Amino acid sequence: MQGGEKEAQRYVWDGAIPLQVHLHDSEVTTLPPPPPALILAPRIGYLPLLSSQLKPFFSGALPPGVDTIWFDYKGLPLKWYISTGVLFDLLCAEPERPWNLTVHFRGYPGNILIPCDGEDSVKWSYINSLKEAAYIIHGSSKNVMNMSQPDQVELWRSVMNGKLETYNRISSKLKLGIIEDDFSDKVNPSLKAPHTVNETEATTTLKTSRIPVRLYLCNTNQDFENLETVPPFETWDQISYINRPVELNKEGKYFTLYDAIKSILPEFFHPAAEEEGKDGVIKLVRIQGIEPKMEIPFSWVVNNLMNPDYFLHICVYINAGRPMGT
Amino acid sequence: MASDQATCDGSLSSTDFQNAANAFAQKWNKFNSGFPEWSWIDCSNRLGFATHGVTEGYLSLQKVIFPRSMEEEHDKGSSNDQEEPFDTATLVQSTIDSDNGDRYDFHVVYSSSYRVPVLYFHAQTSDGQPLNIGEIEKNLPSKSSDVLMESKWTFITQQEHPYLNRPWYMLHPCGTSEWMKLLLADHAHNSTDRYLVSWFTVVGQVFGLKLPLEMLKS
Numbered sequence: 001m002q003g004g005e006k007e008a009q010r011y012v013w014d015g016a017i018p019l020q021v022h023l024h025d026s027e028v029t030t031l032p033p034p035p036p037a038l039i040l041a042p043r044i045g046y047l048p049l050l051s052s053q054l055k056p057f058f059s060g061a062l063p064p065g066v067d068t069i070w071f072d073y074k075g076l077p078l079k080w081y082i083s084t085g086v087l088f089d090l091l092c093a094e095p096e097r098p099w100n101l102t103v104h105f106r107g108y109p110g111n112i113l114i115p116c117d118g119e120d121s122v123k124w125s126y127i128n129s130l131k132e133a134a135y136i137i138h139g140s141s142k143n144v145m146n147m148s149q150p151d152q153v154e155l156w157r158s159v160m161n162g163k164l165e166t167y168n169r170i171s172s173k174l175k176l177g178i179i180e181d182d183f184s185d186k187v188n189p190s191l192k193a194p195h196t197v198n199e200t201e202a203t204t205t206l207k208t209s210r211i212p213v214r215l216y217l218c219n220t221n222q223d224f225e226n227l228e229t230v231p232p233f234e235t236w237d238q239i240s241y242i243n244r245p246v247e248l249n250k251e252g253k254y255f256t257l258y259d260a261i262k263s264i265l266p267e268f269f270h271p272a273a274e275e276e277g278k279d280g281v282i283k284l285v286r287i288q289g290i291e292p293k294m295e296i297p298f299s300w301v302v303n304n305l306m307n308p309d310y311f312l313h314i315c316v317y318i319n320a321g322r323p324m325g326t
Numbered sequence: 327m328a329s330d331q332a333t334c335d336g337s338l339s340s341t342d343f344q345n346a347a348n349a350f351a352q353k354w355n356k357f358n359s360g361f362p363e364w365s366w367i368d369c370s371n372r373l374g375f376a377t378h379g380v381t382e383g384y385l386s387l388q389k390v391i392f393p394r395s396m397e398e399e400h401d402k403g404s405s406n407d408q409e410e411p412f413d414t415a416t417l418v419q420s421t422i423d424s425d426n427g428d429r430y431d432f433h434v435v436y437s438s439s440y441r442v443p444v445l446y447f448h449a450q451t452s453d454g455q456p457l458n459i460g461e462i463e464k465n466l467p468s469k470s471s472d473v474l475m476e477s478k479w480t481f482i483t484q485q486e487h488p489y490l491n492r493p494w495y496m497l498h499p500c501g502t503s504e505w506m507k508l509l510l511a512d513h514a515h516n517s518t519d520r521y522l523v524s525w526f527t528v529v530g531q532v533f534g535l536k537l538p539l540e541m542l543k544s
Contacts, residue, residue: 079486110456114484114493124479131500132439139335141500212439236491240372243488244438 008304012288013164015043017088020098021050021071023058027106030061038098042162043085043288044308046122047071047078049160054103067105070113074232077109080116081125083307089286089315090216090239093230112236123156126309133212133310134176136245143174159308167308176310210245211302212311215264217242220283220319227284230317246298257301258294261285261316268318284317334517336507337441340381342518346443347385347434350522357540362389367433369489384489385434385522390535391427392449392465428457428465430533434522435488442502443522445529446487446494459484462495467534482532497529 021037028034037057041050051069071078073091078101082090088099108115116122131141147155151170158166217240220230233239246260261282262269268281285291288305306312338346344366351364370382433446449457449465459482463471473481480498487494502525509524510517523541530536 081486110493112492114486120479124483128479128483128498135500136439139503145500240491241486241488 006304010164012305013042013044013162013167015085015289016040017043017084018098019050020100021054021103022100023061024072024102024104027058027063027104028061029063034058034061036100037103041084043083043088044159044162045084046080046082046125047084047087048080048116048118048122051118055105058103058105062105065106068108068116070104070108070116072102072104073099076233076235077112079113079236080122081114083313085288086216086307086313086315089289090218091233093218093220093284093317094227095289119160126156126159127152129309129311130174134174136210136212137176137310143176147174171308209248211248211260211298212306213244213246213260213264213314214311215242215244215261215314215316216240217265218315218317220317248298254297255299256294257285257292257296257298260298260301261294261314265316281318282316283319284315286315286317287312334507334510336503336505336510338436338443338518338521339441340436340438342521343436343443344381344383346518346521349519350526351385353523353541354537357538362387367489372489381436384436387432390430390432392430392533393427427452428461430465433487433494437499440499440502442499442506443525444499444502445497446485447496448494459495466532470532470534497532 017040019037019039019041021039023034023036025033034057037054039050039053041047048069054069055067070080073087076091078087078091088095092099114121114125127144131144134144135141151173154166155170157163158170218233219238219240221238242264244264246263248255265282285294287301290305292301292305302312347364347366351366355363364385364387366383367386368383372382429450429452431448434443435446436442437444449462451457457465459474462482463474466474480500482495482497484493485496486492505528506521506525509528510520523537526535526537527542
């Protein structure tokens, strides 16, 4: 272990989804059609960044025209600005390996997806997300906006290429150290060493009480016995995002993951709601591909499982009994 | 009042947002009669259950017509004439005479991250074709289109509309609380009521939209 890097963070950064990517039938101009591409997609990466590998693979089969890459899963166009790992956690209740996606180079669904002009769009989507996180933590995005051009480029490259050491080095300059990880300190006192080395930094770092969280809420509309029986999502209307910082309550006992989710979705924790569904409305909570125990200290979850944009992305499956938006 | 304290740093709580939104819509609808009205769209049931303690909804102003003829005039107009290129009265038209012009819908959505209102908009031609950023630029005062050129990724970009789940244009909010703090500095009292009026004097400028003087008084 080096330079403040955490073991779980390393797992997150090394995590990848095996993809089997098929070219959409309407874009196949050769016989036989090209075989699917097998590719490992980093969890913290974004689908359009696979273009440099996928385009050469399929270019021979494509009709003439201008290429704009996009993907669908069982007909649902995939939002490129959501990281690949979160998409997988969100759309595959029962993890499918390899994950069968369809790639398109034509007919971009601009009414559903934000336009994507290649890597630049992805980079700025990331930077804007980082700015938002910085604002939540510090009450200002200045640290991100004032980042030097070389640092900005290096930070983005580290995310794109999965270089955790570089990422930790550059991102530490942003002083976004979120919360004290009281959990790790207690179970493993040896982890304290790096903290004392960086004592000056630690004291200047603002310890925030607002944590950037994006919560994705999937309403399955039905009770399910096991994950395999969850039907695929047909539209994004079945999934809501809740973009609400978690206000950390530092008084008294540990603030757990349970406390955090309860603070975002208090509806589900009212006595009436808990009575209504015998097993509770919340069916599944998934972060970075794992289903963490709800008693885990939230500080550990945030520090170890957040994405490189400093947001903790939480996927929650619920059965609210009726469709959303009614 | 606690709510006034919240606005001293230029930000707004989600509950105060709904109050400010109501105050703003009432004033607008009173002093801008004949123009499209702002209305509150309630989304408290969007997840399939009632939400507690958090305001779920946004302000909506629909069918604001930007006449095509104004654009051409604007293109021909001298570039020095940047101060007050449009008069609201001629720019914002009622929906009756809407055959000729681009149609803009504006939504004011609360951002929990930035704790400020954010302007989302959608633009289409009179026959329903969505406008791209280049076409939108032609509808904007030259000051705005200059900023747009300089800050392609940090001024106006398409983002997902938080309630509609589809791409809308958005004015980036990361500087909002800074300038709101300045705007509200002189008004320690009733700053929640004034918040959106002050906010709109800045945000509306991007589109050459001005508020009637009566709204700025009181």
